[in-house]
Amino acid sequence: MIIVSALVTIYYNVILAWALFYIFASFTSELPWTGCHNDFNTPECYLLQENKVCKNMTMFYYNQSCLEPEAYCGLVNLASFNDSHCFDPNDNDSLVVADGAVRRLTPSEDYYR
Secondary structure (H helix, E strand, O other): OHHHHHHHHHHHHHHHHHHHHHHHHOOOOOOOOOOOOOOOOOOOEOOHHHHHHHHHOOOEEEOOEEEOHHHHHHOOOOEEOOOOEEEOOOOOOOEEEHHHHOOOEOHHHHHOO
16 A cells, blocks of 8 residues: 555656646746747757748748758658659659658647657
């Protein structure tokens, strides 16, 4: 019974610690999960506004920069078919929409991952 009580106490304290961590993280002037310009963000992090800027130049947003279709498709070993699609040069039947070729995360998904 003492072991069960100890495990429940540890579990409760871990949940409480995470709650306090996120409460204090929310007191900053700019919330860390609203942008991709933090140290902890991965290259897959993207903002819709920055993605739209790149789209207007027929480019793709990745790793906080705009990439040409060839470079963007090359991230996953694909070749550029046109401005909106990638294809696998080893398989003639595989045409992939370029937006779905590379995994991307919103800033909040990247933060809570």
